[in-house]
Amino acid sequence: xxxxxxxxxxxxxxxxxxxxxxxxxxxxxxxxxxxxxxxxxxxxxxxxxxxxxxxxxxxxxxxxxxxxxxxxxxxxxxxxxxxxxxxxxxxxxxxxxxxxxxxxxxxxxxxxxxxxxxxxxxxxxxxxxxxxxxxxxxxxxxxxxxxxxxxxxxxxxxxxxxxxxxxxxxxxxxxxxxxxxxxxxxxxxxxxxxxxxxxxxxxxxxxxxxxxxxxxxxxxxxxxxxxxxxxxxxxxxxxxxxxxxxxxxxxxxxxxxxxxx
Numbered sequence: 001x002x003x004x005x006x007x008x009x010x011x012x013x014x015x016x017x018x019x020x021x022x023x024x025x026x027x028x029x030x031x032x033x034x035x036x037x038x039x040x041x042x043x044x045x046x047x048x049x050x051x052x053x054x055x056x057x058x059x060x061x062x063x064x065x066x067x068x069x070x071x072x073x074x075x076x077x078x079x080x081x082x083x084x085x086x087x088x089x090x091x092x093x094x095x096x097x098x099x100x101x102x103x104x105x106x107x108x109x110x111x112x113x114x115x116x117x118x119x120x121x122x123x124x125x126x127x128x129x130x131x132x133x134x135x136x137x138x139x140x141x142x143x144x145x146x147x148x149x150x151x152x153x154x155x156x157x158x159x160x161x162x163x164x165x166x167x168x169x170x171x172x173x174x175x176x177x178x179x180x181x182x183x184x185x186x187x188x189x190x191x192x193x194x195x196x197x198x199x200x201x202x203x204x205x206x207x208x209x210x211x212x213x214x215x216x217x218x219x220x221x222x223x224x225x226x227x228x229x230x231x232x233x234x235x236x237x238x239x240x241x242x243x244x245x246x247x248x249x250x251x252x253x254x255x256x257x258x259x260x261x
Contacts, residue, residue, distance in 0.1 A: 034227055035148045044150040045219045051153065052201075060201035074118040075199055080129070081110045081117020082192070086171045090132045094140050102127050134171070135164030139234025148227055156226040 035041060064072070088103035106122040106129060114121040123129065138160050139145075146159035154165070169175055174192045178185035215221040 035223060037147060037149055041148065041150040042219055044152060048150065048153060048155055056197065056201050060198050060205060063198050064202050072202065077120055078117040079196055079199060081107065081114065082174060083172065085173050086168050087130065087132050089171045090134055090137045093137045099130050133164055134167040135161045136233055138164055142235040145230060148223060156222055
């Protein structure tokens with residue numbers, strides 16, 4: 001499943017135009033330590049890049065062309081509502097009792113009055129959505145993140161993030177709602193994952209295009225932004241919360257043109 005980490009990575013884009021040699025060297029050393037599986041990661045990144053280019057992106061563009069904005073908004077809202085119990089469970093694990101109650105209320109209201117979540121009625125009633133996940137819960141428990149790793153189809157991740165994704169799957173109502181029938185569960189889960197991936201990719205067509213065009217080394221750009229963004233999570237948050245996009249000028253090993261060969 002294409003995860004929202006891709007969006008978070010893209011949204012983290014802030015170029016640093018003036019940096020000292022010392023800071024660049026420190027950044028390179030940090031990346032070497034955090035990207036100990038770089039050879040594998042680059043190979044998997046290339047695989048994911050081609051899958052997106054030849055499969056996911058064309059499907060997302062086709063989805064946009066045959067639907068209007070209103071229809072896509074209803075789909076996105078319904079998906080968001082399906083994921084509400086994931087946030088509810090993790091707010092509870094994080095000790096956020098107030099937001100746990102808000103999430104329960106949101107899910108009940110939007111699943112009924114909101115026509116299965118197609119309309120966010122609860123938002124209009126002052127019940128604001130605050131999304132969270134098990135990865136954030138682990139971060140709040142001070143569980144170490146681990147090394148950077150690229151997962152097949154899912155993209156940038158870490159061991160903690162991967163564990164969080166697995167736990168979130170079991171907290172998803174699509175899973176436990178079909179738990180008693182494995183055949184139905186598999187079909188529903190795969191269908192849901194496909195719809196989620198296509199809808200998310202469609203939302204970020206232009207954003208990821210801009211990110212790609214502005215990158216000399218697309219892999220290094222994504223890695224730098226993803227790792228920097230994660231430093232704001234939980235008890236491992238840094239005092240300096242600014243996001244820095246390293247465009248890979250110093251450690252360029254593979255350019256966008258090479259990925260297209």
